[in-house]
Amino acid sequence: MRIGELAERAGTSTRTLRYYESQGLVCPRRSANGYRVYDEAELRVVHEIRALLAVGFGLDDIRPFVACLRAGNSSGDVCPDSVAVLRRKLAEVDDYLDRLGAVRHQLHDQLARAIAHREETCLRTRSRAD
């Protein structure tokens, strides 16, 4: 399979696949004329990459998952390195959820106070107009 076909089947672009290769995530063979040649297993790898990216992983974090798949595992998750990344990412997400919750709280209060202030000012203005 050449790059165009893999791109289409994986729902991405050739540019993206070349970028993944430059980052060491995929390493296709080359045919006589220099064209990249991928085997079927690479489709699975690209799908794994895309799924993890969608969840918010960076390419560096994804590397262990790809290695895990290449090692012959049915899932990219089951190797120790992948589990370590999953744990770290879960912790990061929890942390971010906390901070984002605090931000939400602050925004909510700030909005409530701003509206209260405006109503108050409005009332004073009307009472002066009376």
Next chain:
Amino acid sequence: MRIGELAERAGTSTRTLRYYESQGLVCPRRSANGYRVYDEAELRVVHEIRALLAVGFGLDDIRPFVACLRAGNSSGDVCPDSVAVLRRKLAEVDDYLDRLGAVRHQLHDQLARAIAHREETCLRTRSRAD
């Protein structure tokens, strides 16, 4: 007050203040030699900018708050434009919280399954070793 003093009192850098100026958020006078001259009120403005940036606002979103302060209000929050931005940002944060919660859920499940799989494999390996 010149740029160095304002930077120090605001806890930021001169580069940052010049950047804010290039973005139209602050507009200092100039002394005879071309130096920027800020008055005391600008310190408040810079603090407002920094606080909103820390919460996750972009400079574009911050502009109405600065205008509100310049209009003489005791708080940058109380003007209609600011309130509109606050509402939008709150909605954005809520949305992001939802998605991040879903991601957390997925990560949690994925991690649990990976660990379960590893324990299972481990048990099978030991039983073969028996």
Next chain:
DNA sequence: GTTTGCCTTGACGTCGGCGGCAAGGTTTAG
């Protein structure tokens, strides 16, 4: 005078995951 420490503008670098274009080679179809 000269060193020191402010200030000025301008322009390029950063991070990540690509998009897009240029300039060319290859292969297939008509």
Next chain:
DNA sequence: CTAAACCTTGCCGCCGACGTCAAGGCAAAC
């Protein structure tokens, strides 16, 4: 023969809030 549709490498652009020089002007202390 030629057009069309692939492929190759390489390099610039993007976004946002700055950091980091570079090259020079201005001011006060020694």
